[in-house]
Amino acid sequence: MSSEPKITLFDIISNLKPSPVWSISTWKVRYLLNYKRIPYKTVWVSFPDIEATLIKEGGKASSYALPAIKDESGPEPVVIIGTIECAEYLEEKFPERPVFPKTGKALEHAVEAFFDAVVFPKFFMPVLSLTYEILDEHAKPYFRRTREKAFGKTLEEFSSEGPVRDGQWKDLEAAFDKLAAIYDKNGSNVDFIAGGANPTHADFYTASNLMWINCVSPEEWKNRGVEQWSNGRWGRLLKRLEEWENPKD
Ligand SMILES: N[C@@H](CCC(=O)N[C@@H](CS)C(=O)NCC(=O)O)C(=O)O
Known part of the structure; x- marks a missing residue:
């Protein structure tokens, strides 16, 4: 039972x-x-x-x-x-199937801090306006009000179609390339940051950010070629973690 x-x-x-x-x-x-x-x-x-x-x-x-x-x-x-x-x-x-290496947590925290400082800010303009579109109707006025206040412009001004939007996606890609340069220190064919056969917390952290794009706009995910960014590293990472996407409820 x-x-x-x-x-x-x-x-x-x-x-x-x-x-x-x-x-x-x-x-x-x-x-x-x-x-x-x-x-x-x-x-x-x-x-x-x-x-x-x-x-x-x-x-x-x-x-x-x-x-x-x-x-x-x-x-x-x-x-x-x-x-x-x-x-x-x-x-x-739940210590089984650990996500922090037994040798220490410092690397996990360093990667997250790097992500939050260098990569995450580049998401805001192109991805927040896409996020608004997929929210439930109850959430939309709240999301609009709080995000417009935080950034001092209207949602429509976040990511104007054309060169502004294209530049934002290029900037995000460039930021991911900086993260890829760190991952590449283990070798360009090693998918996980701790260098082992299993993912750790920082890999899931990075993947969650990618999933944000993937979920709110499969179109932009495809149009901007996110899977191919950083020599395909991020597409490979999501593929390696795919079996842990479920259940999604
Ligand atoms: N410090 C938090 C930040 C998480 C965060 O900002 N969550 C957003 C959702 S993406 C949220 O719940 N915001 C509440 C709100 O805007 O009212 C963390 O531990 O990750």
């Missing part, structure tokens, strides 16, 4: 079909749950309701954002908020 999973993943709903999965942030934890073969269920939350949902579930944080998980395996439910917090919690609770 199968029992209800003890782990809940909170994910951000979209209007994508058949699977609503799209979020760069929640992919980072979904991949790990799938890789570690941890049974879980998904609770879908609309963007404007993230904070209220996490507070209602008993989460405590200085700011409320996803990813988050709830673990009901102990006497009291535990809510963990944040990418690295979820990853470290899952690694400790």
Whole structure:
């Protein structure tokens, strides 16, 4: 008899079909749950309701954002908020199929920090406006308001079609090339950052960012040739991690 999973993943709903999965942030934890073969269920939350949902579930944080998980395996439910917090919690609770090398976590953190400083900022303009299109109707006004405030322009001005948009995609590609140069230190044919046969946390982190493009706009993914960027490294990485895309719910 199968029992209800003890782990809940909170994910951000979209209007994508058949699977609503799209979020760069929640992919980072979904991949790990799938890789570690941890049974879980998904609770879908609309963007404007993230904070209220996490507070209602008993989460405590200085700011409320996803990813988050709830673990009901102990006497009291535990809510963990944040990418690295979820990853470290899952690694400790479910040490089988580790995603942090036994030799240390420094490389994983360094790659993430590099990604966030060099690559991630190049996503905003071309990918946020695409993200708006796939959100549920309840989320759209909130997403528009918060993102327009953050960047001081309208969503329509984020990525004007033509040379501006083309330049943004070229800049993103160039940033990925810088990350590829680090990966290449292991050899151009080695797919994972830790150099071993198995992926580690930073590979899933990188792949989650790629999945953001892949999910919100398969058209741009194809048009911009993302799979071929950095001598095909990113297409290969997603292929190697494909079996841990499921379940997508
Ligand atoms: N520090 C967070 C950042 C994650 C983040 O920014 N999540 C976004 C979704 S992609 C979010 O939930 N934003 C809430 C909001 O905009 O209300 C992490 O641990 O990764």
